[in-house]
Amino acid sequence: MPRKKEKDPTIADVARAAGVAGMTVSRVLNGGKYVSADVDKRVRSAIVRLGYHPNEAARVLRGQAPRTIGLIVPNLADPFFSVCAHAAQQMAMQQGYATLLLACEADLNEEDRALALLRSRNAATGVLIFPSRLDSAQQLKDMQARGVPVVTLDRTIPGLDAGEVMVENAEGALKAVNHLIMHGHKRIVCVGYDSQFNSISQRMDGYRRAMADAGLKPQMLIAENGAEVPKIVLKRLRAGDVPTALFSLNNVTTTQVLHLLQRENLRVPDQIAVVGFDDFDLGELLAVPLTAVRQPAAELGRSGTRLLLEMIRMGSTGMEGTGARIVLPTELIVRRSCGCVAPPRIAGTK
């Protein structure tokens, strides 16, 4: 049975082993400049021999920025977020940064707690966040004021001057709704929730624009939250003037809608066509292969990390009006739920 704790070698141990002063070891560890080749070699070999690793806590206490970013995600169980998070984390690790993950459920107060935890520990050099509360602005501004850059992902916080990575929401929605219009639909209802996020409202704008351009009347169905979607859709279906097509604002809504239509025995797309914003891995394998707007989820994560690390390097907090803004393209993946028969793939999708 091994001992409970084995003490780590310190710089002093290495110094002793190499026959130099601690400060010289530190020099080798960092730049390595102004050190004679001979000493450098002796120190390095001692480091290896003793299995020395610098103590992060001491470094941070001394004022070094921890090579750690905070990643705040509403719900890691949602594939859109988890794909982003995975890509973001990968990119960070590649650059030598660790990722402190904070998943904070829809539950209203958890984002605050997550932010507070990050703040109080002083643990992150930068923050990557899918904001799920628009009123987190103050907490984030505090972080920025302490020199911690912030990048918002997929959504933006009003009044917060931060780095941003968005997706072409309006354009994607426009393409989707135009496609439905092209199929001859006139009563197209737009359904979703979370319209307080600008990602969602941008999609709504795209929908409205497409409808207006075609001289059609927009009809919004906005639920309180994902769980309420079936209820309001069902009510709408039972009212007169039944829609012939649905445009769904995100993946949760799409799933709910599909389940509902299946329960109600409504044939898609014959009785009602469906196009969603957000694609599924299994889109192709669904009872009715889903036509959907695909977002570059992984690229969103990667771009976010890249932008954040750049801001860290530049010493920019994102609050000096320079806030870089990245907008990623979306793509309409045409399958069957829109009414198309042979699935004609758009662009070079495999």
Add this chain to the structure above:
Amino acid sequence: MPRKKEKDPTIADVARAAGVAGMTVSRVLNGGKYVSADVDKRVRSAIVRLGYHPNEAARVLRGQAPRTIGLIVPNLADPFFSVCAHAAQQMAMQQGYATLLLACEADLNEEDRALALLRSRNAATGVLIFPSRLDSAQQLKDMQARGVPVVTLDRTIPGLDAGEVMVENAEGALKAVNHLIMHGHKRIVCVGYDSQFNSISQRMDGYRRAMADAGLKPQMLIAENGAEVPKIVLKRLRAGDVPTALFSLNNVTTTQVLHLLQRENLRVPDQIAVVGFDDFDLGELLAVPLTAVRQPAAELGRSGTRLLLEMIRMGSTGMEGTGARIVLPTELIVRRSCGCVAPPRIAGTK
């Protein structure tokens, strides 16, 4: 424009504001014992007034265990892992622990790097890991030797005495294959990859047992990795003695198989039945609703964190032969791909 960095108040600032010594502030911060009510109040109000937060780095340097666990996941883009990770992180945060996330792709060396990062930073008080390399044993033993408990999730590392959370793999597979046998299938092929993991080999055992009990000949189809699955299945389908049913060992395999069968225009379940280990959120909405063994993914994550935190509290590293072992039940969700017509739900599923 706010200043770049605002300095944080320290214990000394609080002490001054409260008119006491630093040590007293520290006492209030920790236990709070042996402090007069009056002083306690003065100190607390000063803390609030100044917005004081203890400096984690200093605490850690002083020898306190960081309230942080490391979570090592092969691929966060896989819903099984992301659901676990989410639940694990939630549970950790609830207990005041932060989660350092390390997602390390199938890419062979990343798990090593992830572990090295954790080790070198001394950043985690405990490690939760879905091992993706069986040879990480040494690194993990090192961590244990330094007093950091380890809990393995979903799989086990040979020769490592750690906390473990597993799932009833053999039992689940047995139920699944028995169900196919009940449908009259005789040529049931078991397909998958990653058979070096005991989770997978336990599923294979369950399959073999079911086949043996029915006097049937087991037939294994084990690919190098997920991407190779379609190739070997296709080859098998084109050989003589075509299987009438497939038992798939995990979700990636199931997806691949389903795509392949669709491309080949093989009707499920008429021409070939399919049952998978691992359920999908969208299982119900698939062209052929999938019959699958459901694993309690979220519970796996939660149990893992719970066990790990307990080990941390007990000062157990898991290497003293005490290593707690939790095994979670699985459930067969019967839908249509097995050949059942009206979907008779097993047990109390909604």
Add this chain to the structure above:
DNA sequence: CTGAAAGCGCTTACAG
């Protein structure tokens, strides 16, 4: 119940 002081492991002016 309260405090003065040492020390955790680093880095960094400051000298030489």
Add this chain to the structure above:
DNA sequence: CTGAAAGCGCTTACAG
């Protein structure tokens, strides 16, 4: 090119 020493913000014996 190299080193002695201070100090980052805490906690902890040790006194009183």
